[in-house]
Amino acid sequence: MFKTLAEGQRWIESIHRFGDKYNLDRMEKACVMLGHPERQFHSLHIGGTNGKGSTLTFLKSIYLAAGYRVGTYTSPYVVRFNERISLNNQDIDDATLLELINEIHQFNQAYLDTMHDQITFFELVTLMSFIYFSRVKPDIVLIEVGLGGTLDATNVILPLASVITTIGYDHMHVLGNTLEAIADNKLGIVKPGVPLFTGVVQPQLRLQFEAKVQEQGSALYHLDDQPLQSIVLGQENSFTYLGNRYTITMAGAHQIRNAALAVLVACTLTIPNQTIPKPSEINQGLQKATWPGRFERFGSVILDGAHNVDGLRSAIDTAKTYYPNAHLTMLFTVFEDKDYLTMISLLEQADAVVFTEIDHPRCTSAEKLYALSNHPNKACDVSIEAALERARTVDAETVVLVTGSLYLISAVRQLLTQS
Secondary structure, three states: OOOOHHHHHHHHHHOOOOOOOOOOHHHHHHHHHOOOHHHOOOEEEEEOOOOHHHHHHHHHHHHHHOOOOEEEEOOOOOOOHHHHEEEOOEEOOHHHHHHHHHHHHHHHHHHHHHHOOOOOHHHHHHHHHHHHHHHHOOOEEEEEOOOOOOOOHHHHOOOOEEEEOOOOOOOHHHHOOOHHHHHHHHHHHOOOOOOEEEOOOOHHHHHHHHHHHHHHOOOEEEHHHOOOEEEEOOOOEEEEEOOEEEEEOOOOHHHHHHHHHHHHHHHHOOOOOOOOOOHHHHHHHHHHOOOOOOOEEEOOEEEOOOOOHHHHHHHHHHHHHHOOOOEEEEEEOOEOOOOHHHHHHHHHHOOEEEEOOOOOOOEOOHHHHHHHOOOOOEEEOOOHHHHHHHHHOOOOOEEEEEEOOHHHHHHHHHHHHHO
16 A cells, blocks of 8 residues: 555556557456446547647536536646546546555556556556546546557547547557558547547548448548638637637637537537537637647747647747747757657747757657757757756747647746746
8 A cells, every 4th residue: 555645656657658559458358357437437539649638628628617527537747647637627636546546556466466467557547547437427528548549548438429639640650650540540449339520631531531430330520511710810719610609718720620629529419418518608618728738828938748740830830820020949859759850840940949858768869859950040958947048048039939748848837837
C-alpha cells in the first residue's frame, strides 16, 4: 500500500509505457477479471491526429452547460497527473487517485501471477479510469484515444459514438507511412452499428471512411455535409453552423472546425436519459471552453502543444493571424520519432528560433536541432529556463511561441505560473 500520492505516482510511472501489441488481449483479459467496468457507463470515443483534445474539451463544456454530469479521460497531462481523469471539469482528487493506484497495484500483481504478463502504464491508467467511472456513473464519459485506434488500450469500450477529428502524419513508426494506413488504424475505433462523426478533409480518406462505416453497418456524419458559414476570426472567433451562430474564445481557425464538429455531435447524438443540448446551451459551453497548452497566452508568451507537422503549421498560422506586426520567436524542441526535419523547416517562418530540450529519452538534443536548422537568427540552450529568457529578450516586440512538445509546454507553463 502506498501512503502518499507521490509514492503511488512514482510506481505507476515506472511501469513500461508500451508493450508488444498485436491485439487487445491484455486489456480484454483485465476487463474480464475486473468485472467489465468499461461496460458500466455511457461513453464517446474521440480519436484523430490533431484536434481530439480540443474537440473533447468543446463537447465537455457543451454537455456541462446542458446540465449533464460529464467524465473525461485524456492524455498526456499538462500540469499534473490528476488531469487524466476528471468529473464535471474537476480533476480527480488526490485521495481518490491514491485509492485507485493502490487498487490497480494490487490488481496488477494478481494479473501478473495469473497471466504471467505485465500490463503497461497506459493500460493500467485506462483501467483505473474505467473503475472510477463505473462507480461515479456520469451521464457521459468522453474518452480520448491515446495512440492510433485499433490497438489503443481505450478500444475495448463500446461507445455511443466514435469521433475522428483529422488525419495527418504522426507516429508513422507505429501507424504507417501513408495517410491511408494512418486512417485505417484510427478507423479501428469504429464499432458495428455505432455512428462515426468526422472532420477529415482529404477526399480519398472520405471514401475510406465511407467504406469502413458501410462495412460495420454504421452511420457517417461528416462536418462538411453542412457548410460552415460567416466565419469571423478575432479575439473571439464566431461562425454559423447548422443554422445557429456560435462563438469560441479558443484561438485559431482550426479550433472553429473542432468546435463545429463538437456541435455536430451534440446536435445529432442522443445521450440516454438526457435531452439534446439547446443552441443557447451549446453556445454557452463553447464560449467557456478552455484547454491548457492550446494557444494559451501568458502575456507575450504563447504555449501551444503542437507536436507534429500539421499542428505546428496551424500554430504558426494562428500566431501570425493574431500578432501580424509582432516579431515571432519560436522556443522549440521535439521528440526523435517525429518528422522534425519538416518541422524545423517550418520554423523558418519565424523571426528567430531558440532550441532547447527536455529530460526525456526520446527528446532530440538542442544541439542537433540547432545544427539542422538553416534559420539565420537561431540559438540554443539546454536549460529550458535560460532558453525561455533568451527567447523573451530577442527584442521589445517579440511574441514567443513555445511549441513542439507537450512536455516542453508543461515545463514552461510551470515556470510562467511560478514567476
